[in-house]
Amino acid sequence: MTSAPFRLAYWTLDVFTATRFHGNPLAVVVIPGHQRALVTQETKQRIAREFNLSETVFIHVPWLSGNTNLLSPPPADVTHLEIDIFSIEGEIPFSGHPVIGTAHFLLKHLGWSETSNVRELRTKVGAIPILRLEGGTVRAATPHAVHRHRHTLGEAMRTSTLVQDQVTPFLNRNASIREAEERAPLVSIVKGMTFLLINLVNPDDLALVKEAQRGLDFGKVPGLLDEGPWYGGFCVRYYYHLESRKNDEQKVVWKARARMVEMPTEDPASGSAACALACYLAGADETGTERPLALEVTQGVEMGRRSEMVVEVVPEVGDGGIWRIKDVHLGGEAVVVMEGTLAI
Incomplete structure (x- = not known):
């Protein structure tokens, strides 16, 4: 029974x-x-x-x-x-x-x-x-625990023909997107969660990333991720286009559109990826200041599930002028x- x-x-x-x-x-x-x-x-x-x-x-x-x-x-x-x-x-x-x-x-x-x-x-x-x-x-x-990995995808491919043969079939067929994939930085927001942050200069290219081949575990590509605690885990591509930037004494505000098509189905909103992107932008654009950075991300438009996320990064400059990210806030409805x- x-x-x-x-x-x-x-x-x-x-x-x-x-x-x-x-x-x-x-x-x-x-x-x-x-x-x-x-x-x-x-x-x-x-x-x-x-x-x-x-x-x-x-x-x-x-x-x-x-x-x-x-x-x-x-x-x-x-x-x-x-x-x-x-x-x-x-x-x-x-x-x-x-x-x-x-x-x-x-x-x-x-x-x-x-x-x-x-x-x-x-x-x-x-x-x-x-x-x-x-x-x-x-x-x-x-x-x-933000960490930028040393190598890009293109650098890892150039060090080994085996890696090149492993990765090439999974890159986008569009030449400009493929080049953006190869030069994209890899950023971990926490250990075991890493994103290839792929900047698409042409907003029309966002409609073409659906052609990306799924199935490669980027976290296991030899030489791509740093060894030690940062190796392995979840590692996927995150495509974005920066639409605008506002700059004043109190805050920098970026607006972006994004897509993630790596999963079995497209992801309408990727909060952790948006956080990784905001931290990368803060580090690349604002190192040396304590001015907060806000990133407003729209995702899911192409699949009919529009999503709106807001990330705020609060940096601080410590002893010796060392810049670091103090707080990261993710918001939405x-x-x-x-x-x-x-x-x-």
Whole structure:
């Protein structure tokens, strides 16, 4: 005899948009404290594959029991919640759109910004402060350990014919895009999450990146990533076009359009990649000053899921005039689309 299934509440949200059926979809599953031991990591992976979205978030709510209403605010001593993030392939330590979607769900949809003391999410990369701003935007202080790798893709290809033969079939067929791919810097926002930041001077080239061949694991290309703790992990291409730059004494503001087509399906919004790009621009453009840099990114237009992200990078100059990135904030809106229960 099989045991009766237990049930978990879930919601889906469209993230980095205020319009349903735009933005980047996300599933949020709530795990009450008394059911935590029943929902193994393997079960979470199966649930993520069932949703078949780019990411699914699992929120652990230790005070919640079978008779507790989630819409009721948590006890006053609860200041953070633990979350796990899964893609359809496996658990990932951090991703921008799950964090923003979860922050929106808790602070705005449930109203906890006014009725609770929850101001932090605990992920595999550490604590992430979250905040609801005026209007519908939420903001998260993004974990960062920014590292620019020594070599470009083109440099790695020139050092070895084996690497050249391995990589060439996966480059874009358009000559100007392929050249941009080869000279793009590789930037890690945290260890194990690296992006080839491909600057397309011609905005029309964004429509052509769909021709890129998928299937190569860039993180395993010999000589591409620096050895040691920065080697391996998630490494994909992020195409962008810089539309404008505003410059004053208080802040530099960039506007960009972007695409990520590396995944099995195109990604409507890539928060961690946008953070890596903003940090790269801050380092390339503003080294030596403490002036913040904001990057406003529009993504997902070509696939009909327009997304809007805002990244702010706050640098500081320490002893000896050493410039470094102090804080990285990712912001955006979200909207709830569906809710229901899972039978496990």
